Amino acid sequence: MIVELTVNGVPVTARVTNPGSLLDLLRDELGLPGSKNACEQGECGSCSVILDGELVCSCLVMAADAAGSSVTTVEGVSPDDGLHPVQEAMHHAGAVQCGFCTPGIVVAAVDLFARNAHPSSNEIKDALAGNICRCTGYGAIIRALEGVGATDEH
Amino acid sequence: MSTRTGRRVGVPRGVIRDSPLRPDGVPKLRGEFEYAQDLRAEGMLWAATVRSPHARARVVSIDLGPALAIGGVHACLTAADVPGRATFGLEHADQPVLAGDEVKFWGEPVAVVAAEDDDTARRAAAAVEVRYEELDARTDPEEADDRDEVFRRLSIRRGDQGLHGSVVVEGEYEVGMQDQAPLGTEAGLAIPDGQGGVDLYATSQYVHVDQEQVVASLGLRPDQVRAHPTGIGGAFGAREDVNLHIHLCMLALHTGRPVKMVYHRSESFTGHVHRHPAWLRYRHESDEDGRLVRVEARVMIDGGAYASTTSAVLANACYFAVGPYRSDSVAVDGVGARTNNPPCGAMRGFGAVQVCFAYEAQMDRLAAALEMDPLDLRELNALGTGDPMPTTGQVIETPLPTIEVIRSLQAMPLPEPATMAHHSELPGGSGLTTEPHHVRRGVGYALGLKNLGFSEGSDDYAQARVRLTPDGAVVETAAIEVGQGLVTVLAQIVRSALGISRVDVNHVDTSKIDSAGSTSASRQTQLSGGATLEASVKLRQRVLDRHEGEELDDDGVWKGDELVVSWSVLAEEDWEETVTFRHPPTTGPDENGQGVIHADFAVAGHRAVVDVDTELGLVKVVRVDTAQDVGLALNPQSVRGQIEGGILQGVGLAVMEELVMKDGVILNPTFTDYLLPTILDAPDVEALLIEREGSWGPFGAKGVGEPPTISSTAAVAAAIRAASGKELNRVPIRPQDIALE
Numbered sequence: 001m002i003v004e005l006t007v008n009g010v011p012v013t014a015r016v017t018n019p020g021s022l023l024d025l026l027r028d029e030l031g032l033p034g035s036k037n038a039c040e041q042g043e044c045g046s047c048s049v050i051l052d053g054e055l056v057c058s059c060l061v062m063a064a065d066a067a068g069s070s071v072t073t074v075e076g077v078s079p080d081d082g083l084h085p086v087q088e089a090m091h092h093a094g095a096v097q098c099g100f101c102t103p104g105i106v107v108a109a110v111d112l113f114a115r116n117a118h119p120s121s122n123e124i125k126d127a128l129a130g131n132i133c134r135c136t137g138y139g140a141i142i143r144a145l146e147g148v149g150a151t152d153e154h
Numbered sequence: 155m156s157t158r159t160g161r162r163v164g165v166p167r168g169v170i171r172d173s174p175l176r177p178d179g180v181p182k183l184r185g186e187f188e189y190a191q192d193l194r195a196e197g198m199l200w201a202a203t204v205r206s207p208h209a210r211a212r213v214v215s216i217d218l219g220p221a222l223a224i225g226g227v228h229a230c231l232t233a234a235d236v237p238g239r240a241t242f243g244l245e246h247a248d249q250p251v252l253a254g255d256e257v258k259f260w261g262e263p264v265a266v267v268a269a270e271d272d273d274t275a276r277r278a279a280a281a282v283e284v285r286y287e288e289l290d291a292r293t294d295p296e297e298a299d300d301r302d303e304v305f306r307r308l309s310i311r312r313g314d315q316g317l318h319g320s321v322v323v324e325g326e327y328e329v330g331m332q333d334q335a336p337l338g339t340e341a342g343l344a345i346p347d348g349q350g351g352v353d354l355y356a357t358s359q360y361v362h363v364d365q366e367q368v369v370a371s372l373g374l375r376p377d378q379v380r381a382h383p384t385g386i387g388g389a390f391g392a393r394e395d396v397n398l399h400i401h402l403c404m405l406a407l408h409t410g411r412p413v414k415m416v417y418h419r420s421e422s423f424t425g426h427v428h429r430h431p432a433w434l435r436y437r438h439e440s441d442e443d444g445r446l447v448r449v450e451a452r453v454m455i456d457g458g459a460y461a462s463t464t465s466a467v468l469a470n471a472c473y474f475a476v477g478p479y480r481s482d483s484v485a486v487d488g489v490g491a492r493t494n495n496p497p498c499g500a501m502r503g504f505g506a507v508q509v510c511f512a513y514e515a516q517m518d519r520l521a522a523a524l525e526m527d528p529l530d531l532r533e534l535n536a537l538g539t540g541d542p543m544p545t546t547g548q549v550i551e552t553p554l555p556t557i558e559v560i561r562s563l564q565a566m567p568l569p570e571p572a573t574m575a576h577h578s579e580l581p582g583g584s585g586l587t588t589e590p591h592h593v594r595r596g597v598g599y600a601l602g603l604k605n606l607g608f609s610e611g612s613d614d615y616a617q618a619r620v621r622l623t624p625d626g627a628v629v630e631t632a633a634i635e636v637g638q639g640l641v642t643v644l645a646q647i648v649r650s651a652l653g654i655s656r657v658d659v660n661h662v663d664t665s666k667i668d669s670a671g672s673t674s675a676s677r678q679t680q681l682s683g684g685a686t687l688e689a690s691v692k693l694r695q696r697v698l699d700r701h702e703g704e705e706l707d708d709d710g711v712w713k714g715d716e717l718v719v720s721w722s723v724l725a726e727e728d729w730e731e732t733v734t735f736r737h738p739p740t741t742g743p744d745e746n747g748q749g750v751i752h753a754d755f756a757v758a759g760h761r762a763v764v765d766v767d768t769e770l771g772l773v774k775v776v777r778v779d780t781a782q783d784v785g786l787a788l789n790p791q792s793v794r795g796q797i798e799g800g801i802l803q804g805v806g807l808a809v810m811e812e813l814v815m816k817d818g819v820i821l822n823p824t825f826t827d828y829l830l831p832t833i834l835d836a837p838d839v840e841a842l843l844i845e846r847e848g849s850w851g852p853f854g855a856k857g858v859g860e861p862p863t864i865s866s867t868a869a870v871a872a873a874i875r876a877a878s879g880k881e882l883n884r885v886p887i888r889p890q891d892i893a894l895e
């Protein structure tokens with residue numbers, strides 16, 4: 001079937017043949033490999049995108065169900081040039097190691113700050129509870145995001 | 155000669171001991187960094203693997219017909235199609251590229267297919283009809299020992315075997331099978347070069363050893379296979395062994411098309427080796443004052459169906475079986491069993507993790523028997539520079555600040571009791587099943603010791619090249635960046651040694667440079683860093699000699715205040731220096747396990763604070779603080795990143811991470827069922843870096859990747875024991891072990 005949706009503000013049309021996920025659609029059909037697949041079952045958050053204003057695991061959304069929706073991926077939250085304050089803070093705090101979790105964490109954190117400009121440490125942890133990072137132990141991620149709230153630059 | 159005066163004085167930014175921004179940070183944050191999963195090539199096919207559903211079976215027949223009948227399927231290959239050596243392996247080539255007559259573990263590859271797209275490839279793999287005759291899976295390592303089905307035995311005898319102490323503690327311990335669970339699964343792309351050769355871009359920690367194994371099994375000349383370093387989502391040991399590499403190259407050469415494969419998570423859990431489960435029996439004997447007199451250990455690890463690195467992991471477990479403590483008399487007997495369980499191999503800590511859990515529990519028990527403070531007992535027995543290793547007798551030549559580690563932990567303030575105001579402070583978290591009055595706090599300590607670099611007489615080296623270009627300097631290396639920050643630290647080393655600020659690190663393929671060895675054994679900063687430093691120093695000297703200069707910086711070569719050659723002129727000349735760096739030589743063990751076995755050592759200690767709901771068996775790991783021997787922290791931020799990440803993997807092994815096995819079958823090969831620590835499980839960490847000059851690493855740096863994972867598990871276990879009063883001789887510690895035991 002043909003699916004029409006808006007991705008990062010751009011209307012796109014894609015043919016969905018298999019019972020594929022929104023994640024497959026983004027990565028394989030739309031050329032947006034920033035969203036990652038690490039578990040294909042909603043456990044790791046590597047595939048996080050914002051779907052009609054809601055943070056979702058795109059591996060759990062059927063591509064066909066995204067018809068008519070508006071999707072924001074990591075590519076969409078990154079400014080044309082440079083970095084979003086969340087990205088900037090993560091960069092400086094050493095919150096990126098292998099980086100495979102990073103796009104999902106960026107999207108989840110951008111979503112958090114859009115709703116809550118000054119999240120507490122506990123709110124940061126709750127917001128990222130669905131994102132697995134195997135490298136950093138999360139310390140640098142928490143320090144980075146605490147800094148974003150404190151300086152209020154976003 | 156161009157001249158200029160009034161030179162800028164100063165050191166470039168981003169030298170050693172700074173924490174400059176990672177060069178790959180921006181693309182990773184923007185989702186633009188290319189991982190093996192993201193690779194594409196014109197005309198590319200997708201591959202999938204047919205795997206054994208049995209832990210042991212005879213392969214009666216394989217019918218490829220139904221798979222080949224599916225439209226879009228281009229190839230189905232079996233063992234009969236392997237053109238060269240039928241087997242592969244990191245240390246012993248004993249594992250079939252594709253199983254022939256017999257499958258020996260659940261998930262073993264039997265056939266591979268290539269098709270137009272991923273979906274078709276997976277359907278085709280499912281359509282291959284393999285008839286099996288199931289055989290009895292032999293999954294008990296003790297029975298394997300009885301049958302003498304072992305990869306290695308190692309016996310260590312040091313000192314007077316007749317020595318005995320008056321205070322004795324004994325214990326038996328068990329460590330479950332942990333998975334590295336790197337966030338990126340196995341993935342790769344093989345591209346035929348049109349002349350019978352192939353370029354491989356696949357997840358790896360060690361491209362030269364992949365290349366050798368592909369060459370052997372494809373029956374090609376070495377120059378026909380080029381393995382390229384590729385972006386990977388973590389490693390932790392899981393990528394030392396070949397998995398999809400040979401399959402991809404076979405399919406690419408067979409079809410004449412680029413072929414890509416990406417493992418799904420459940421496949422990843424069977425597609426790479428795991429941390430060895432271990433069974434440990436200990437007897438510690440001390441005098442009345444607590445001085446260790448004799449340590450006896452029996453170490454059993456289950457290597458699973460094929461060798462991988464079991465013999466080296468077993469050796470490490472045995473050599474580090476006493477930990478960072480002196481003992482006059484030591485007897486260690488180790489067995490690496492061969493069974494029909496999934497193959498086990500490298501994971502961060504490499505054998506030292508399993509024994510640490512046991513010897514640290516023993517040290518606590520000994521302290522209790524002696525009515526001594528557990529840290530005082532450790533300090534009394536602390537191993538240091540100049541002491542012989544308790545196991546191998548090797549005299550420790552480089553700094554080993556065990557006592558400083560202990561005293562640092564002692565001096566760290568303890569946290570306040572939890573307020574339980576937020577659910578993340580409660581054991582069990584947002585389930586809110588915990589009643590605060592059932593929560594007990596416990597504090598536990600553990601120390602761990604680990605070798606750095608390859609051991610037992612292996613010729614361990616890394617090659618690196620430093621070149622000057624119009625844009626600055628470039629380091630060329632085949633060393634793999636797994637996320638740890640090698641790309642940052644190599645550039646820092648060049649800036650410090652050459653004096654220039656613009657430095658890039660280029661990962662080049664196996665045809666362009668000699669091996670850097672594996673990104674494992676905490677070795678790349680020391681080995682590839684050592685090669686990079688030496689190349690930079692030599693290059694700088696040659697440049698200065700040629701131009702009779704005194705200083706080199708971004709502007710060029712200086713003599714006093716005069717710029718004698720500008721950078722652009724300098725860069726027109728052909729400047730490069732290639733260095734192969736080796737660490738001090740080691741030897742294999744003699745018949746008693748004695749010898750100069752290791753190149754260097756690092757010690758670390760951890761103090762864990764836990765809150766335990768003793769009724770429900772739920773644990774909240776509140777803090778894990780650490781002091782770690784780092785030599786010199788070349789990049790303090792990266793060191794801290796290694797420490798925090800390594801500690802959390804140790805916490806995972808202590809309280810949640812285990813591949814649960816039944817008759818050789820993994821029962822939980824998904825992220826839903828294999829529990830990984832989340833941000834809500836992560837303890838706060840205070841890390842004290844202990845710097846001492848004297849290691850042979852660049853600027854005295856030691857490797858830092860593994861020590862955080864070694865004693866953190868043992869410290870958490872000790873803290874849970876303190877809170878619960880239970881023996882807890884097995885990790886991971888499950889709720890029922892605390893609440894019902």
Ligand code: FES
Binds near residue numbers: 043046048060
């Ligand atoms: S890939 Fe979607 S949650 Fe893991």
Ligand code: FES
Binds near residue numbers: 095096099337
């Ligand atoms: S940085 Fe590797 S998984 Fe998070």
